[in-house]
Every structure is written in C-alpha cells, then in structure tokens.
Amino acid sequence: MATREAFLARVREAQPAARPRPEVPLFSSIGGDLRARFTAALEMMGGTCVEAQAASGVTDLIHERFGAAVSIVSATREVPGTRVLTADTEPASLQDIDVGVVRGRFGVAETGSVWFSEREYVVNALGYIVQHLVVLLDPAQLVDGLQDVYRRDDFRDARYAVLVTGPSATADIEGVLIRGAQGVRSLTVVWLAANA
Amino acid sequence: MKVALFIPCFIDAFYPEVGIATLELLERFGIDVDYPQEQTCCGQPMANSGAHADAAGAERVFARNFAGYDYIVGPSASCIHHVREHLTAIEQTDEVRKVRASAYELVEFLHDVVGAREFPWAEFPYRVGLHNSCSALRHLKEASMSEVAGQPFSKPRTLLEGVKGIEFVKPERADECCGFGGTFSVTEEPVSVRMGQDKVRDHLNAGAQYIVSGDMSCLMHQQGCAERMKADARFIHIAQVLNGARA
Amino acid sequence: MSRIDHAKAAGEFIKKTEHVAFHDRRLWDLRQKRDAQAHGIAEWETLRELASGIKEHTLSHLSEYLEQFAAAAEANGVVVHWAATAEEHNALVHKIMSERGMTTLVKSKSMLTDECRMREYLEPRGITVMETDLGERIQQLDHQDPSHMVVPAVHKLRADVAQLFGRTIGTDPHNSDIHYLAESQRMNTRPYFIREKTAGMTGCNFAVAETGTVVVCTNEGNADLSANVPPLHIASIGIEKLIPKVADLGVFIRMLSRSALGSPVTQYTSHFRAPRPGAEMHYILVDHGRSERLAMEDFWYSLKCIRCGACMNTCPVYRRSGGLSYGGTYSGPIGAIINPTVDLKRYSALPFASTLNGSCTNVCPVKINIHEQIYKWRTLIAERHEVPFVKQEVLKMAGRLLASPTLYRATVASMSGALRRLPNFVLYNPLNIWGRQRELPEPPKQTFHAWYKKNRGGGDGNA
Numbered sequence: 041m042a043t044r045e046a047f048l049a050r051v052r053e054a055q056p057a058a059r060p061r062p063e064v065p066l067f068s069s070i071g072g073d074l075r076a077r078f079t080a081a082l083e084m085m086g087g088t089c090v091e092a093q094a095a096s097g098v099t100d101l102i103h104e105r106f107g108a109a110v111s112i113v114s115a116t117r118e119v120p121g122t123r124v125l126t127a128d129t130e131p132a133s134l135q136d137i138d139v140g141v142v143r144g145r146f147g148v149a150e151t152g153s154v155w156f157s158e159r160e161y162v163v164n165a166l167g168y169i170v171q172h173l174v175v176l177l178d179p180a181q182l183v184d185g186l187q188d189v190y191r192r193d194d195f196r197d198a199r200y201a202v203l204v205t206g207p208s209a210t211a212d213i214e215g216v217l218i219r220g221a222q223g224v225r226s227l228t229v230v231w232l233a234a235n236a
Numbered sequence: 237m238k239v240a241l242f243i244p245c246f247i248d249a250f251y252p253e254v255g256i257a258t259l260e261l262l263e264r265f266g267i268d269v270d271y272p273q274e275q276t277c278c279g280q281p282m283a284n285s286g287a288h289a290d291a292a293g294a295e296r297v298f299a300r301n302f303a304g305y306d307y308i309v310g311p312s313a314s315c316i317h318h319v320r321e322h323l324t325a326i327e328q329t330d331e332v333r334k335v336r337a338s339a340y341e342l343v344e345f346l347h348d349v350v351g352a353r354e355f356p357w358a359e360f361p362y363r364v365g366l367h368n369s370c371s372a373l374r375h376l377k378e379a380s381m382s383e384v385a386g387q388p389f390s391k392p393r394t395l396l397e398g399v400k401g402i403e404f405v406k407p408e409r410a411d412e413c414c415g416f417g418g419t420f421s422v423t424e425e426p427v428s429v430r431m432g433q434d435k436v437r438d439h440l441n442a443g444a445q446y447i448v449s450g451d452m453s454c455l456m457h458q459q460g461c462a463e464r465m466k467a468d469a470r471f472i473h474i475a476q477v478l479n480g481a482r483a
Numbered sequence: 484m485s486r487i488d489h490a491k492a493a494g495e496f497i498k499k500t501e502h503v504a505f506h507d508r509r510l511w512d513l514r515q516k517r518d519a520q521a522h523g524i525a526e527w528e529t530l531r532e533l534a535s536g537i538k539e540h541t542l543s544h545l546s547e548y549l550e551q552f553a554a555a556a557e558a559n560g561v562v563v564h565w566a567a568t569a570e571e572h573n574a575l576v577h578k579i580m581s582e583r584g585m586t587t588l589v590k591s592k593s594m595l596t597d598e599c600r601m602r603e604y605l606e607p608r609g610i611t612v613m614e615t616d617l618g619e620r621i622q623q624l625d626h627q628d629p630s631h632m633v634v635p636a637v638h639k640l641r642a643d644v645a646q647l648f649g650r651t652i653g654t655d656p657h658n659s660d661i662h663y664l665a666e667s668q669r670m671n672t673r674p675y676f677i678r679e680k681t682a683g684m685t686g687c688n689f690a691v692a693e694t695g696t697v698v699v700c701t702n703e704g705n706a707d708l709s710a711n712v713p714p715l716h717i718a719s720i721g722i723e724k725l726i727p728k729v730a731d732l733g734v735f736i737r738m739l740s741r742s743a744l745g746s747p748v749t750q751y752t753s754h755f756r757a758p759r760p761g762a763e764m765h766y767i768l769v770d771h772g773r774s775e776r777l778a779m780e781d782f783w784y785s786l787k788c789i790r791c792g793a794c795m796n797t798c799p800v801y802r803r804s805g806g807l808s809y810g811g812t813y814s815g816p817i818g819a820i821i822n823p824t825v826d827l828k829r830y831s832a833l834p835f836a837s838t839l840n841g842s843c844t845n846v847c848p849v850k851i852n853i854h855e856q857i858y859k860w861r862t863l864i865a866e867r868h869e870v871p872f873v874k875q876e877v878l879k880m881a882g883r884l885l886a887s888p889t890l891y892r893a894t895v896a897s898m899s900g901a902l903r904r905l906p907n908f909v910l911y912n913p914l915n916i917w918g919r920q921r922e923l924p925e926p927p928k929q930t931f932h933a934w935y936k937k938n939r940g941g942g943d944g945n946a
Binding site for chain 3: 243245247248249250251252253255256259271273274275276277279281282283284285286287288289290291292293294296297322370374375381382383384385409412413415416417418419420421422423424425426427429430431432434456457459460461463464
Binding site for chain 3: 220
C-alpha cells in the first residue's frame with residue numbers, strides 16, 4: 041500500500057528525538073461513601089437517583105414519572121418492556137419509544153457516570169434514541185474514580201463502551217443549559233442490586 | 237554589594253519621578269547605588285516585535301553598562317523579564333550571563349534580597365487596587381495567580397502591608413491582563429482599550445481610590461483610559477508609595 | 484490569500500456591545516469553573532505534567548504508535564485509510580459513501596473536518612451533510628466557521644439564532660426562547676439519524692494505539708447517535724490524537740472536560756473499538772500538515788493539543804475579539820501558533836494579537852508553552868519580513884537609535900520633544916492611534932537622566 045508507507049515514512053522522518061514514557065501512578069482515592077458521592081455528582085449533571093426494592097417497582101416508577109401508557113423497551117431481564125428487544129432489532133425502529141431501561145455494569149463515584157457496552161444495551165442506540173433512560177445500578181458496583189475505570193479489563197472485549205453521565209445536554213446558545221439536546225431528555229438511576 | 241540602577245527608557249523619558257523614587261528608596265535601605273549614565277534600553281521593544289537581530293545593539297549597550305555589578309535593579313518587571321529570559325541577540329559570554337542573572341525587579345529585590353518589610357517613613361491612607369503586571373505575576377512569579385493552584389502569596393502586597401493606612405480592595409478579576417502589551421496597545425488598539433477600560437471599571441467598582449502597580453507601562457495605559465472615561469481613579473507606582481509619597 | 488486583519492475584525496466585534504459583554508462574561512465563567520475543578524484536585528499539576536509527558540513521548544514515536552493503532556483496528560474488523568492531505572480525506576469520505584449508495588452524512592463535531600473543508604467538497608457532489616451538534620449546526624446554517632472549539636456559536640446571542648433558524652429551518656424568527664430554539668433543532672435534526680442511505684461520522688478526541696479504540700467526548704450524545712444508528716461509522720482522526728494505552732485515558736479524561744467547561748466529565752465519553760455485527764467501521768488517519776509541524780523544532784509542541792479550548796477561555800484578547808476575527812478553523816492562543824504553519828503570510832497578525840500575558844500556558848492541560856511559541860513566531864515572521872504593521876526599516880532604525888547612548892540622549896533631549904521624537908515603531912503615527920480612546924501622558928519637566936546629572940552627579944546638565 042504505497043500511500044500507507046509514504047504516509048508513515050513522512051511521520052517517521054519528522055519525529056523529534058525519543059522522549060521517555062512517564063510512569064502514571066495511582067493517586068490516592070478519595071474513598072468515603074461512594075454512593076453518596078455518586079449521587080451528588082450525578083445530580084450536578086442533571087440526573088436523578090431513586091431506590092427500588094424490586095424490579096417490579098421500576099415499572100411502577102416509570103408509570104408514575106412518565107405516564108401509564110408509555111412505550112418501554114428494556115434491555116434488562118428484570119424489567120419488562122412493551123416491545124420486544126433483541127440484538128437484531130433495527131436501531132431506527134426505536135425512535136418512537138418513550139422509555140428505555142438498561143442496567144449499567146458499574147458506576148463511578150468521582151463523576152456520577154455509568155458504564156455500558158453493547159452487552160448492556162443489546163442495541164447500542166437504545167441509550168440515545170429513546171426520550172428517557174432508566175438505568176438500573178447495583179450500589180455494590182461502584183468504583184472510586186476515572187483512574188480506576190481505565191485500569192479495568194471491561195474495555196478489552198467491548199466493541200463499544202461508554203461512560204454516561206446524566207442526560208443529554210447542551211449550553212451552546214448563550215450558555216443556557218438545555219437537557220435533551222440530541223439524546224435522552226432525562227436519566228434516572230435506580231439503585232437495585234443485580235439479583236434482587 | 238555593588239548595585240546598579242536600571243532606568244527603563246520610557247521611565248527616563250515620561251516618568252522620571254518613578255526613577256527618583258526607586259533611587260531614594262534603595263538609598264533609604266543604606267544601599268550605595270550606581271547609575272551607569274550611558275544606559276539606553278534593554279532591547280525589549282525590538283525583540284517583542286520579532287526584530288530579534290535589531291535588539292542586539294541595545295542589548296550590547298545594556299550588557300556593557302551593567303557588567304561587574306552584583307545586582308541590577310529596575311522598576312519594571314517586563315524589562316527585567318526580557319533581560320533574564322530574552323536578552324539573547326548578543327553573544328552569551330560569561331559576563332553577559334552574569335548580567336542577565338543579576339537583574340532584579342525592584343519588588344523582588346526589596347522582598348528577597350533586602351528582606352524589607354517595614355517602611356516607617358511611608359503612609360498612604362487610601363483604598364488601593366493592587367495591579368500586578370503579567371510580567372511581574374506570570375513571568376517573574378512575584379505572586380500566586382488564580383489559574384494555578386497553590387498557596388496564595390504576594391511579594392508586592394507583603395511590601396505594601398508595611399505602609400501605614402493602606403486598605404486593599406478586591407477587584408473581581410484581580411489578575412486579568414490590563415491590555416497594555418507593548419506595541420499591542422497601538423497595533424490592537426480596540427482590544428487594548430477595551431481591556432484597559434474593563435480593568436479600570438473593575439478597580440473602581442471594588443472601591444479603589446488609587447491603582448498601584450510595579451509597572452508604569454500598565455499604569456500609563458490604564459490612566460490613559462481612565463482619563464478619557466472621566467473616571468475618578470488615580471495611579472501611582474509602588475516605588476513612590478514605598479518611598480513615602482503621600483499622593 | 485490576503486492577510487487576516489485581526490485588529491479590524493476585533494474592533495467590529497467590540498462595537499457590538501451586548502455581544503462582546505456576553506462573550507467575555509460567558510467564557511470567563513468557564514475559566515472560573517475550570518479553576519474550581521483544578522483547585523479541587525490535589526494532583527492537578529502532576530496530571531498536567533503526566534499528560535504533557537505522555538503526549539511528547541507519543542509524538543516522538545508517532546509512526547510506531549500509528550502502526551500499532553492501525554494493526555489493532557484492522558484486527559478488530561475496522562477498515563483503516565491514510566489521507567496525507569485534506570483533499571485525500573474528503574475524496575475518501577466521498578468514495579466510501581458513494582460505493583455504498585449513501586447520500587446523507589450525519590456527523591458529530593470534528594475540527595479536523597472543518598480544517599479539511601469537507602462539507603464544501605461533499606455538498607456539490609450530492610451528499611447532504613447534517614451537523615448534529617447544536618453549535619456546529621448553527622454555524623453550518625450561517626455558513627461560518629465555528630468560533631470556539633467547544634462552544635462553536637458562543638459569539639451569537641439568542642436573537643441571532645432565532646433569526647437564523649427562522650431563515651433556514653422555518654422556526655418563528657421572533658421567538659428567541661432558548662428552549663424553543665434547541666427543541667426546534669432537535670426535531671429538525673432527528674429524522675436524519677434514521678433516514679436511509681445515511682452514514683455516520685465522528686471526530687476523535689483520543690486514538691488508543693493499544694486497542695485501536697477511538698474515544699469521542701460529547702455532551703449531546705450526537706456522536707453516539709451518529710455512530711450507532713446508521714450502518715456505517717466513519718471516524719476522522721488527526722494523527723496527533725494518538726495515545727499509547729487505555730490506562731492513559733485515566734489521565735486525559737479527567738482533564739478534558741474540567742479544562743473545557745469546568746465539569747468533571749462530559750455527559751458522554753464513548754469508546755469505539757469494533758463495528759456492530761452487520762455494520763461497518765472505517766478510520767481515516769489524516770496528516771494535512773501535521774508531520775510538517777512535527778518536524779518544527781520550536782513548534783511541534785502544539786500537536787499535544789487535546790482541543791479543550793481552555794486557552795481561549797482564559798485569553799483576554801480572544802474573549803473580546805471573538806473567534807471569527809482569527810480567520811481560521813482554530814482561533815485564540817492555539818490558533819495563533821497553529822495557523823501560521825498553514826499559511827504564514829495570511830496569519831502573520833495572529834501572534835501579535837497577544838499581550839504575551841501567559842495565562843494560556845498556565846491553563847493548558849498538556850502544558851503547551853503557548854505564549855513562548857507566540858513569541859518565537861514573531862521572530863520567525865519578522866525574519867520573513869511579514870510583520871504586518873511595522874516597516875522592517877523602522878525597527879532597524881529604532882535598534883540603531885537605542886544602541887547609541889549619544890543618539891538616544893540627543894533624541895530625548897528636549898522635554899517637549901521627547902514625546903514627539905520617540906522612535907516611530909509603526910507605519911502610522913502611534914500617538915494618533917493611542918489617542919483615539921486614551922489620554923497621552925504629560926511630558927515631564929526633565930528626564931530622569933537630566934535630574935540625576937543635576938542633583939547627583941556632575942556633567943554638563945544635558946538630558
């Protein structure tokens with residue numbers, strides 16, 4: 041591939057003299073109440089945290105918050121949807137769905153973020169194309185900070201991985217905060233252990 | 237110690253009282269100060285315009301005039317910064333290197349070398365907005381700056397705290413650049429003026445009666461803006477305040 | 484192309500008093516939010532040092548990391564392309580799309596594609612390009628470059644957007660309620676994500692060599708929609724975006740949003756490594772002058788840039804001139820040191836649109852020595868005789884005057900003449916420019932030199 045070789049040769053010739061790679065230490069964790077820190081961080085980014093005792097409570101919560109007749113697509117075994125979701129579901133077909141339900145693999149106390157991959161989403165677009173997202177999160181699955189996230193193995197096998205921190209937002213016009221820019225209008229984290 | 241007085245060209249021409257106050261102030265601390273009379277300029281105006289080679293002549297005169305001194309003290313952070321960091325258009329002999337390393341801005345010299353903290357002859361019963369030039373602040377690191385985390389400190393403020401009667405006001409953007417920037421003040425006149433006006437307004441809104449700085453170039457620019465704005469602000473160099481000026 | 488007159492454009496922006504006041508306040512607010520984040524992390528300065536060190540290491544081994552990145556990506560099923568120039572990049576995008584019969588491109592923000600003028604290439608060739616980021620969409624509809632890397636329409640007020648949307652997407656031009664405007668853009672854009680014959684494009688914040696991953700940070704979620712709905716995802720990647728390992732993201736992701744907006748992280752931090760089953764992923768690695776810059780001993784450090792915009796937010800000149808006054812894809816302090824590599828003459832005024840105050844260098848998360856590079860550019864521009872407002876002869880004259888104590892003393896001799904006879908540093912009378920909006924200083928009775936001679940030492944009493 042002539043183009044590739046010429047391209048790389050030009051870069052190789054231009055490179056400055058070798059600089060060493062710095063050692064990146066693990067900085068001391070803040071620790072403390074991870075759940076409280078997560079909640080505070082997520083609320084600052086426009087998300088909300090609620091608790092549920094069982095998966096059935098989640099459906100009640102959805103109806104309370106968004107209406108009795110909303111359409112729901114769930115990527116979780118625990119919470120039922122009004123429409124079936126499989127790995128073969130066309131992403132575009134979800135564009136008229138009101139509420140998506142998904143379980144995060146873990147959360148991050150430093151930032152209020154939740155981690156997902158294609159395994160959690162089943163169909164990746166679910167996290168963005170629906171109007172509202174409900175996220176089940178096991179409070180035992182919280183890590184301290186971003187430095188810890190990026191030392192985990194989870195990225196290795198994921199084709200697509202994302203840290204989601206609150207709903208979609210923009211402040212592009214006069215710095216006024218808008219929720220629901222192109223993605224979901226709201227994000228609700230429901231504390232629910234994975235095998236409740 | 238052998239100390240030489242460096243009087244920047246524009247202070248020589250426009251603000252001799254700042255030079256006089258600097259000399260008198262150093263003498264109050266028992267320092268025997270030489271004033272090399274052949275000095276002209278440090279070369280900054282040419283170098284900052286990119287004319288590196290054209291600064292060589294002035295830099296040569298500077299190095300020649302100030303050779304052999306332990307300390308070269310001047311009341312202008314931007315000039316001293318130029319000498320220490322950018323006086324490179326001439327051959328870097330041992331003598332030139334020594335001159336460069338021996339250059340001190342007045343506040344640095346008083347604070348670090350003389351250890352001055354008390355100014356019993358001075359009184360300045362006014363509300364003061366202290367303006368640290370970006371050269372003094374960011375390049376000579378004479379005080380902490382809001383964009384860098386760390387222990388707060390301020391050498392100019394420490395010195396002024398030794399002057400009876402001073403009250404310090406807190407502008408909203410205490411360490412934002414005032415917009416002089418050398419030839420920038422002319423080549424980018426609209427932005428320069430806007431920055432100067434904003435700076436004056438900020439100090440006045442904080443209640444300042446006087447704006448005090450170690451850099452006369454900043455003050456010249458702010459005063460120019462203030463007078464055209466008909467703003468009730470007065471301007472004075474830190475050397476004059478420390479030397480006992482009452483207004 | 485003719486020289487960009489930054490000062491003139493800045494003057495025009497400043498006349499718009501409401502716009503410049505908002506612009507300055509808004510960006511200063513971002514700067515203060517950034518300060519709060521930086522001061523709240525004990526290891527902030529260490530993180531800056533690490534980020535800078537990782538980038539310098541990577542850039543000094545860039546060809547190896549590019550090979551590692553491409554090999555990993557290809558093993559993941561990604562197709563990797565190499566574009567030496569902007570034209571090659573644009574032609575590749577067109578080729579990939581037209582081979583598949585695709586006629587619409589939905590994309591998230593990419594400064595690189597703005598640099599390459601990709602829309603101007605694709606649109607006449609029958610491809611509809613939809614900028615999905617609200618700020619980029621505003622600028623697309625207005626046929627303007629983004630004015631800021633992170634908040635592309637920060638120079639506009641709500642009434643401007645209302646008028647623009649009224650003209651272009653059929654909203655009520657007199658309704659400047661921001662929720663209404665944002666909702667209108669959402670609804671206007673949304674159909675494009677799901678239409679047929681559509682490809683999705685993202686830029687790239689970080690390209691991880693270890694795994695072939697492209698990392699994209701947004702607040703709107705538009706990158707995730709652009710990449711995950713259409714059957715084709717193209718990522719345009721500037722070669723300077725490479726970092727060695729996934730673990731390095733633990734440094735960069737902690738710093739990016741904090742530096743840009745003063746929030747700990749963006750709403751979406753997306754990691755693309757391999758295509759969805761049944762879909763395709765293509766990477767286009769782009770040089771477009773980057774290897775040239777890499778070879779510049781004084782200026783290659785600008786390639787460390789992670790596009791946070793913190794330098795723009797802190798720059799007192801940028802906040803009062805607006806990004807469009809810089810005349811290029813990049814503006815503010817980083818623009819002043821990047822743009823002259825693209826066209827020295829056209830952008831020769833930019834390194835002089837600076838007071839050299841140095842706060843940009845202090846806020847840069849990867850410790851680019853921005854103000855020092857600005858200073859060096861001035862020297863280079865003067866060597867090429869392209870200083871836009873000073874005659875070379877005038878600087879020579881000034882240099883000669885200040886090199887001669889006798890000549891200098893003679894010039895400042897007379898008290899009233901001192902002001903008028905000062906070296907004329909510029910093409911036009913500097914006193915006239917100074918005097919437009921400022922008073923001139925009073926000429927003193929005597930110079931310091933004369934005072935000293937009179938009061939402290941002998942001599943002939945001359946000034």
